[in-house]
Structures are given as structure tokens and as C-alpha cells.
Amino acid sequence: MSQTSGASTPSNPASAGPVGGLTLTVVPVTAFEQNCSLIVCEETRRAAWVDPGGDLDRLAAVAAESDCVIEKILLTHGHIDHCGEAGRLAEQLGVPIEGPHREDRFWIQQLAVQGQMFGFPKAQPFEPSRWLEQGDVVRVGNQTLEVLHCPGHTPGHVVFFHAPSRLAWVGDVLFVGSIGRTDFPRGNHADLIASIRERLFPLGDDVAFVPGHGPMGTLGEERRTNPYVGRTANA
Ligand SMILES: [Zn+2]
Numbered sequence: 001m002s003q004t005s006g007a008s009t010p011s012n013p014a015s016a017g018p019v020g021g022l023t024l025t026v027v028p029v030t031a032f033e034q035n036c037s038l039i040v041c042e043e044t045r046r047a048a049w050v051d052p053g054g055d056l057d058r059l060a061a062v063a064a065e066s067d068c069v070i071e072k073i074l075l076t077h078g079h080i081d082h083c084g085e086a087g088r089l090a091e092q093l094g095v096p097i098e099g100p101h102r103e104d105r106f107w108i109q110q111l112a113v114q115g116q117m118f119g120f121p122k123a124q125p126f127e128p129s130r131w132l133e134q135g136d137v138v139r140v141g142n143q144t145l146e147v148l149h150c151p152g153h154t155p156g157h158v159v160f161f162h163a164p165s166r167l168a169w170v171g172d173v174l175f176v177g178s179i180g181r182t183d184f185p186r187g188n189h190a191d192l193i194a195s196i197r198e199r200l201f202p203l204g205d206d207v208a209f210v211p212g213h214g215p216m217g218t219l220g221e222e223r224r225t226n227p228y229v230g231r232t233a234n235a
């Protein structure tokens with residue numbers, strides 16, 4: 001459910017920060033080693049999980065160590081490795097789910113089918129409390145994240161950008177040296193390239209990104225060297 005070609009993935013939680021008012025902890029979850037993120041507002045200790053696809057026991061342990069109060073769940077897109085446990089976690093914690101864009105509703109409604117196909121635990125059905133649009137903002141404690149609608153991998157994929165820390169959560173749009181697959185229903189290669197070039201790259205070369213799988217990177221390095229969407233790519 002991830003990238004075009006394989007990349008090495010970290011399997012232990014990795015923390016960064018605090019930078020720009022928030023602390024980031026990345027926890028790879030599920031057999032797909034999907035990068036679930038805990039983001040904590042340093043001022044308020046209020047926090048959000050981004051893409052809690054699975055391994056809830058592990059996520060609970062990380063949250064307990066982080067001295068924070070989870071106030072919401074953010075979703076980049078409707079694939080099971082990203083949101084398979086979002087419904088269950090939202091119910092356990094009594095928190096809302098924000099995102100992705102409404103165009104991914106069909107993926108979320110098919111979570112049970114996705115789960116059977118990939119051998120995941122039975123997903124708890126859910127409907128996000130809030131669908132997100134290009135230009136929306138989401139709040140975590142006192143921190144504000146900008147929402148970019150980046151279709152292509154899925155039609156309703158969104159990216160979250162925290163300007164003060166120059167950090168973006170890009171899900172399966174962009175990876176180090178690769179881009180998201182577009183061979184799923186309603187995937188679109190041209191849309192994906194446009195999303196990366198016209199919405200992500202303008203954020204700035206200095207922006208670091210957490211991809212859905214594999215190591216973190218920077219937009220500048222991908223703009224220079226990514227074979228699918230970088231300066232030398234034909235696409
Ligand atoms: Zn995906």
C-alpha cells in the first residue's frame with residue numbers, strides 16, 4: 001500500500017525535537033512498517049496521532065511515556081496501514097478523527113475488504129468527524145498545521161504541514177527516492193506528480209518530511225534527485 005520501490009525502514013520509535021513548538025515521535029506500525037507519528041504541542045502537552053494504522057498496544061506505550069493528552073487523530077488517507085485502527089483508537093480515547101479529504105470515503109468504507117486482503121485485524125468502521133480540504137488548518141494544542149490536498153496515490157490524500165518546525169507529514173505521496181503507487185482504484189499518476197510539484201515542493205527545500213514508509217527526507221533533496229519527480233525526471 002506504499003511506495004513504488006522498496007526502501008529501508010526503521011523499526012523502532014524515533015524521536016525528534018522539540019522543534020518549533022512540537023515534539024515528533026515516529027512509530028512504525030503494521031506489517032507494512034507504516035510511519036505512525038505522535039505529535040505533541042510542547043506548550044500544552046496536547047497531542048495527536050497521525051495515521052494510527054495498527055499496533056495499538058505499542059502506540060499506547062509510546063503515548064504513556066510522552067506525558068501528553070491525546071486530543072485527536074489525523075489521517076492522511078484511507079489505506080488500511082494508515083487508518084485500520086483509527087476507529088478503534090478514537091473510541092478508546094474518546095477523540096475525534098480529522099481527515100482525510102472526502103474523496104477517500106470509499107477507501108474507508110472498504111476497510112474490512114482491505115483488511116481481509118492484507119491479513120489485518122478486523123477494522124472498526126468509522127466516519128471521520130471532519131473531512132479536510134485544501135487550505136484548511138488543524139490544531140494540536142496551540143500548534144497549527146496546514147492542510148494540503150494531494151491527490152494521486154488516493155483521490156482524497158492530504159498532507160499536514162507545520163510551518164514553525166518546517167515539518168510535513170506526506171503519507172504515501174512522496175518517499176525518499178520514490179513516490180506513491182498509483183495503480184489502485186482511482187489512483188492517478190499525473191495528479192500525483194502535480195501534487196508533489198505544485199503543492200509540496202513550493203513549501204521549501206528546507207522542509208523535512210515524514211513519509212508513510214521508510215526514512216525521513218527533505219523536499220530539497222527530493223526536488224534535486226528523486227528519479228520520479230525531481231529535476232531530472234521526465235514525468
Ligand atoms: Zn497508501
Ligand SMILES: [Zn+2]
Nearest residue numbers: 001002172212
Ligand atoms: Zn502506506
